Amino acid sequence: MRRESVASDRERIMRLAILILAAGCAMLAAAISRADDVTACAPIGAPLFSVDANSPVADPNTPIDPGDVLHPPGPMIVFDHLRLGLLSDADEVDGLSLVHIGFNPLATWSLLFSVDRETIGIVPPDPNLVALGLPFNVLDQAQKNQQAADVFMGLRSFNRFGPLPAPRPLRAPASNNTLLLNQGDASGIDVGVGPDVSPTVSVSPSARQSRLDAGTGSTPTAAGRRGVGEILAFSLAAGSPSLPSLPGTQSGADIYLAFIPSDPNDPNTVVQLYAAPIDLNLDPLDELDALIVFDDGDFVFDPFQDQVIFSLARGSPSLGGVASAADVFTTTPGGVNLFASANLLGLGFTPDPNDPNNLLDDNIDMLDFVDCPDAPACIRDRALGTLCLPCEGDVNGDDVVDLTDLAILLANFDIPFGATRNQGDLDGDGDIDLTDLAILLAFFDVPCP
Known part of the structure; x- marks a missing residue:
């Protein structure tokens, strides 16, 4: 034995x-x-989003077009461009928002945004956040050539009237941002469009980046239900083929509402003009690049009752060659006001290394928000990093x-x-x-x- x-x-x-x-x-x-x-302690949900025509996921050999509304995994098409009332697969959705009805003006939230391929950022990651294991921001991701399909969050809290005082307990400068969603390969906390690499990895400058061109829905406090029976506000890039057929002024600054039937087999989407450039105190040649729409429930824009928070594309006349394409504006009864400066979000102008007389301008491509009653806690809980890795x-x-x-x-x-x-x-x-x-x-x- x-x-x-x-x-x-x-x-x-x-x-x-x-x-x-x-x-x-x-x-x-x-x-x-x-x-x-990397992971997040309490990650946000991925938004509904669109990509631009130069994104690899929208190549001609894929079923995705720049007018489609997408969502991970895949990404998959939630609403194709026809469900938005668009006639051409060359239409490009530039701004996208759920319609937020009856949203408390004093509720506290954090501002989310994406940027384009040319955006650089103006500040490195905050040392206090780096020490916490949250080392990613726009500048960091731009240096790694993977910023254009990420979702970032500013470090300040907001309500519908604008930014709130800086978060003292965090000891972080208010004028910065942190990464919430990677473009891919971040323990599932990503939008799934590639390149499929961790935010810790540098990507070759020759590698193609998808670009998150519009997005909404990280806070689903809106009319309709996500994915079914949605009411979406959107704008189109100037020159989109469907602009002449839509009920507007054929401007990239028109905002439309698409009332999408709850039956996915029902093609009868109703599209109405929500706001024309004149209603927003904008130039018809402006191009809206990002939207957040707060409405009183009648789906008719009234500057005394409703609010549109937005950004403008580079070259829009209303920027006047002075304001940044990363500045965030808001409608008011008296006109357009600055809502959040680019600098507040860690964005803005940087010297052109190839031309000392030229400045390079950052650009916001999508705007969204997520509930945030406590800014330091939101940053710790939602930012991507190693803080909550087991x-x-x-x-x-x-x-x-x-x-x-x-x-x-x-x-x-x-x-x-x-x-x-x-x-x-x-x-x-x-x-x-x-x-x-x-x-x-x-x-x-x-x-x-």
Whole structure:
């Protein structure tokens, strides 16, 4: 009996040794690469969005057009351009907003935005946020050539009257931003349009970026239901072929409402003009680049009752060659006012390295908002980074990777599906295999952050 027991122990030890060797040789590199993974403590939902015609996901060999409204995963088409009442696959949605009805003017929220491929940003990531493990902002992502399909959040809180005082407890400068959604490959906290790389990675300047051209819906407090029976406010890029057929002034500063039937097979979308350039105190040659629409519920724009927060494309006459395409404006009963300066969002003008007499201007491509009663908490909870990454290799949650974790994992080794992290599923794929063992071994005895 004793010899059989010793032989059995040797067999188990040999099996363990083989597992460890196989894991170490075959998958250690993959495990170490997980150290750059990012997540958010309480991530926002991905918005409805559109992309521009130069985005790889809108190439001619794909089913996606720049007038389609999209959503992850995929991305998938939620409403194609026909469901917006558009006739051409060359139409380009430039501004997009759910219609927010009865929204409390004093409610506190954070401003979300995307930028285009030419945007650089004017400030590096805030050192306090970097120290927290939240190191990404526009400038950082622009330097890595992957800014154009990201969603960022300004560090100030807002209500419908404008910015609120800076968040003192955070000790972060108010004039900056942080990354909330990556364009791809961020533990699912992304819009899924590529390039499919982590925000920690630099992308070749020759690589094509998709561009998030319009977006809305991170806070679904609007008319209709997301994806079905929606009422969407939108604008089109100047020159879009459907402009002459729509009930407006054929301007890139017209705002339309699309009343989309709840039946996805019903093609009878009703499109009405919500606001013309004159209603917004804009020039007909202006081009709206981003929208947030607050309405009193009658779906007719009245500057005394309703509000449109917006940005303008580069070259719009109303910018006057002085204002930035990253400035955010608002309608008021008396005209248009500045709502949030580009500088407040960590954006603006930067010197052109190729021409000292020229300034390069950043550009906001989408605007949205997310409820935020406490700015420091919102930043900590929603920003992408390593702050809330679980301790790599830690199975039992005691922030130590040791023999206890190894014993738990080995006891559950070869569970084929339904496994949990506290059983040893460290890569989240539902089984416990050599990959999980490799992750544990790669971080064995490594101090947790």
